[in-house]
Amino acid sequence: xxxxxxPFGPQHPVLPEPLHLTLAIEDEIVKEAIPKLxxxxxxxEKLAEIxxxxxxxxxxxxxxxxxxCMHALCYCQGIEALMGLEVPERARxxxxxxxxxxxxxxxxxxxxxxxxxxxxxSLFMQFWRIRERxxxxxxxxxxxxxxxxxxQVGGVRRDITAESAQWILETxxxxxxxxxxxxxxxxxxxxVKLRTVGKGVLTKxxxxxxxxxxxxxxxxxxxxxxxxxxxxxxSELDFAPIVETDGDCYARTVVRFKEALQAIDLIRQCFAKIxxxxxxxxxxxxxxxxxxxxxxxPRGEVxxxxxxxxxxxxxxxRIRTPTxxxxxxxxxxxxxxxxxxxxVLILTIDPCISCTER
Amino acid sequence: MIDSAVxxxxxxxxxxxxxxxxxxxxxxxxxxxxxVTMSSAELAESVCVLYHFDxxxxxxxxxxxxxxxxxxxxxxxxxxxxxxxxxxIKEHFGVDFDGIPLDFQGMMYNDEEVQRTPFCNIGIKRV
Amino acid sequence: xxxxxxxxxxxxxxxxxxxxxxxxxxxFKHSKGELKIVMEKCILCGVCQMRCPxxxxxxxxxxxxxxxxxxxxxxxGVCVDACPVKCLYQESLYRTPLAExxxxxxxxxxxxxxxxxxx
Numbered sequence: 001x002x003x004x005x006x007p008f009g010p011q012h013p014v015l016p017e018p019l020h021l022t023l024a025i026e027d028e029i030v031k032e033a034i035p036k037l038x039x040x041x042x043x044x045e046k047l048a049e050i051x052x053x054x055x056x057x058x059x060x061x062x063x064x065x066x067x068x069c070m071h072a073l074c075y076c077q078g079i080e081a082l083m084g085l086e087v088p089e090r091a092r093x094x095x096x097x098x099x100x101x102x103x104x105x106x107x108x109x110x111x112x113x114x115x116x117x118x119x120x121x122s123l124f125m126q127f128w129r130i131r132e133r134x135x136x137x138x139x140x141x142x143x144x145x146x147x148x149x150x151x152q153v154g155g156v157r158r159d160i161t162a163e164s165a166q167w168i169l170e171t172x173x174x175x176x177x178x179x180x181x182x183x184x185x186x187x188x189x190x191x192v193k194l195r196t197v198g199k200g201v202l203t204k205x206x207x208x209x210x211x212x213x214x215x216x217x218x219x220x221x222x223x224x225x226x227x228x229x230x231x232x233x234x235s236e237l238d239f240a241p242i243v244e245t246d247g248d249c250y251a252r253t254v255v256r257f258k259e260a261l262q263a264i265d266l267i268r269q270c271f272a273k274i275x276x277x278x279x280x281x282x283x284x285x286x287x288x289x290x291x292x293x294x295x296x297x298p299r300g301e302v303x304x305x306x307x308x309x310x311x312x313x314x315x316x317x318r319i320r321t322p323t324x325x326x327x328x329x330x331x332x333x334x335x336x337x338x339x340x341x342x343x344v345l346i347l348t349i350d351p352c353i354s355c356t357e358r
Numbered sequence: 359m360i361d362s363a364v365x366x367x368x369x370x371x372x373x374x375x376x377x378x379x380x381x382x383x384x385x386x387x388x389x390x391x392x393x394v395t396m397s398s399a400e401l402a403e404s405v406c407v408l409y410h411f412d413x414x415x416x417x418x419x420x421x422x423x424x425x426x427x428x429x430x431x432x433x434x435x436x437x438x439x440x441x442x443x444x445x446x447i448k449e450h451f452g453v454d455f456d457g458i459p460l461d462f463q464g465m466m467y468n469d470e471e472v473q474r475t476p477f478c479n480i481g482i483k484r485v
Numbered sequence: 486x487x488x489x490x491x492x493x494x495x496x497x498x499x500x501x502x503x504x505x506x507x508x509x510x511x512x513f514k515h516s517k518g519e520l521k522i523v524m525e526k527c528i529l530c531g532v533c534q535m536r537c538p539x540x541x542x543x544x545x546x547x548x549x550x551x552x553x554x555x556x557x558x559x560x561x562g563v564c565v566d567a568c569p570v571k572c573l574y575q576e577s578l579y580r581t582p583l584a585e586x587x588x589x590x591x592x593x594x595x596x597x598x599x600x601x602x603x604x
Contacts, residue, residue, distance in 0.1 A: 034460065041467035046476055051538060058538035058561045074363075081363035129501065136513075143517035143575075149561040157566060158515075211393045211439045229415050231362035290366035292397075292410060292417055303410065305397035316399035320443070325395065328439035357467055 003031060006339070010039050014117045014343040017353035021346075025339055033334040035327060041357040048317040053079060053287055053308070054153060056317060060304075061147050063319060064355040066106045067297040069098045071319075072151040077231060078293035078306045079153045083285055088278040089233075091155035096233040097270045098142065098150055099295075100263040104175070105134040106298035107260040110350050111186060114253065117347045118195040126182055133175045137168050155280025165271050172264050179260065187254060196249040200333040200345040203247055210332055213325040214300020215255040216349050220247035226296035237269045252348045259298075286310050297322055299350045321355035364417050366408070371419040376430045379409070382420055383433045386411050391418060393437035398447045400478050405451045409433070426478065429454045442466075451478040512577040517560045519576040522551055524591045526572035533564035533573060549593040555580055 003024045010018030018039035024032040047059050060075045061068040073095055080087060087095075112127035135145045141160050142148035150156050160168070186192060202212065207220035217224055218241055225241035227234045242258045244251035287308030294303050300322030307316040326349040333345055364370060374382050383393075391411035398407045401423070407430070409420040424430050432455040434441045444455040449464045452475040468476075503510060512518070529551070531544040541557035542564060544550070565573045 038465075038467040038469075043476060055536070055538040055563075058559065058563065062559075077363040081361070081365055139516055140513045141515075143513075143515050143562065144560060147559075147561075149517075149563075157562075208392055209437070209439075211395075211437070224415065226362060226415065229362040290408075291363055292366060292419070293363035294417070295362060301394075303395055305399075305408065305410075307399050316397075318397040318399075320395040320397075324442065325439070327442055 014347055019353050028339045030334050030337050033331050037357055040354045044358045045317050048314045052312040053314050063358055064352055065146055067102055068147045069102045070295050070297045074293050074295035074302050074304050076151045076153050078291045078304050079287050081291050082287040082289050082308055083283055085154050085281055085283055087155055089275050090277040091279050092233045093270050093274040094156045097267055098148055100266045101134055101138055103263040103298045104260050105131050107256045110256055114347050117343050123185055130175050130178045133171050137171055154283045159279055176264050195344055196253060199249045199341050201248045202329055202333055206332060210329045211325050212329040213322040215252055216326050216329055219244045219251035219255045221245040226294050226301045237266055239266060249344055249348045299323060319358055323352045323356045371421050373421050376422050376424055379422055380431045380433055383436045387436055393440060396443045398451050405453050405478060424453050427452055429456050432457045434459050451475055516577040517562045517575045518578045519580045520553055520558055521574055521576055522591055523572045524593050526570050527551060528570055532567050536563050536567045551591045553589045555589055556586055
């Protein structure tokens with residue numbers, strides 16, 4: 001049978017953001033997929049030329065709407081490494097707490113969108129209802145719901161009081177209870193399993209070779225998580241990367257679901273260990289040299305390459321976001337799948353296109 | 359403990375010539391390194407391209423200085439996932455990668471009417 | 486059969502959502518909302534203008550004015566932290582939507598008549 005070429009996106013019900021794929025299909029089976037990017041390219045890296053290195057924190061936060069806190073954290077870490085700053089311990093713990101809050105709300109967003117992708121709309125609502133609790137936590141502690149603007153070079157800008165800490169722990173307990181109620185629905189339901197088990201298999205070797213990142217990599221059996229490097233306060237917390245070995249859509253769902261629960265646990269550990277003390281140290285000097293900074297985002301590892309030359313403005317800010325790394329694995333997964341599974345497959349890499357194109 | 363913010367030093371970065379890129383990256387692949395990404399920055403006469411690899415969370419870089427507007431071999435034959443970032447650098451810096459399997463002709467992000475490479479002042483994209 | 490319990494529970498409990506226009510949530514105390522200034526305290530130093538990442542603030546020393554483009558403001562609160570005399574603050578509520586773009590201009594009055602004029 002002759003090949004049919006089908007344009008997928010940039011506008012599609014499952015895609016929150018525009019991504020175009022040209023699919024060559026043969027009898028409803030995808031044979032080839034060619035991506036087209038550039039619908040939301042904003043050139044944020046170029047802004048480094050006219051905004052100084054402190055203002056850039058608030059610009060890199062806006063690269064992505066979902067993992068903004070980690071973008072700023074990664075950037076600040078890089079600048080701190082260049083300046084040789086030692087961040088106060090309390091600030092490192094607070095950074096961890098906000099990062100993990102972001103991980104919970106991002107994974108819940110994804111779980112909801114994923115449920116929506118295979119047409120389970122009530123489940124979508126349930127996940128987003130829990131997510132709203134975490135959004136409230138962020139608004140109360142940081143002042144903003146999504147783009148927290150809490151990181152600064154040398155530490156953090158806000159503190160979490162003991163009173164809020166108590167409230168956070170209570171709310172998280174509630175969120176955890178509600179999340180566990182949904183566990184059997186998303187992970188054990190027959191119809192959900194029919195749409196996910198065995199679909200879009202990415203083998204361990206392929207995932208490693210194609211440079212997959214984050215849950216996409218870990219669902220294929222590679223235990224790589226940037227948090228293992230122990231940035232912020234992770235070196236003092238007890239956790240192990242969550243790994244699944246099947247490499248299919250179901251495994252990626254399980255990884256994200258478990259990571260959301262793990263994040264709740266990590267926040268609890270943080271509050272148990274957080275010391276009192278300074279929130280920030282005053283940066284001295286200007287960034288000079290080159291640095292590669294990496295942080296684990298909900299979607300995978302983000303890489304910042306910063307190049308400073310002792311001026312107020314950085315010479316180069318280069319951002320490699322996790323979705324950028326996950327597009328080649330996606331292109332590897334698509335050939336051989338059913339046309340009806342394409343939306344589900346695209347969603348399992350948790351695409352964040354505005355991240356990818358910056 | 360491995361640092362997650364690594365200052366680029368001679369210890370973790372090897373300076374190589376443009377024609378060695380493919381052989382050096384193949385050597386790293388044989389050692390079991392994963393391709394992370396590539397970065398680039400504009401220098402006075404050239405474009406500095408950094409290849410980032412990692413193994414067990416430790417990062418290793420290769421640094422190549424490519425004269426402006428010149429050609430360099432694509433490592434997509436070694437690491438097939440490199441095509442996306444090579445396209446990006448081609449578009450932003452005018453570095454011509456030879457033999458990218460999926461070449462967007464410098465139009466991955468921008469439209470056809472964009473004539474100049476946004477990050478590199480000298481390189482002109484389409485003649 | 487096994488759903489009866491859930492149905493009954495849902496019938497007897499209150500709404501899961503808020504009946505929005507009639508019932509509004511109290512804003513959190515430390516939310517970063519609309520940017521405001523106490524003009525009498527302002528020394529027109531221009532630090533806020535320098536630090537603002539979206540460059541939405543402009544300070545004019547000669548005309549003694551402090552302007553903000555609320556549509557460009559990203560609510561990061563950097564200016565509030567940077568202000569040396571702490572004359573800037575953020576309300577806990579966001580601005581209400583407007584049909585037209587506008588600029589908020591504050592003019593500093595001479596010391597005797599310290600009444601900020603807002604347009």
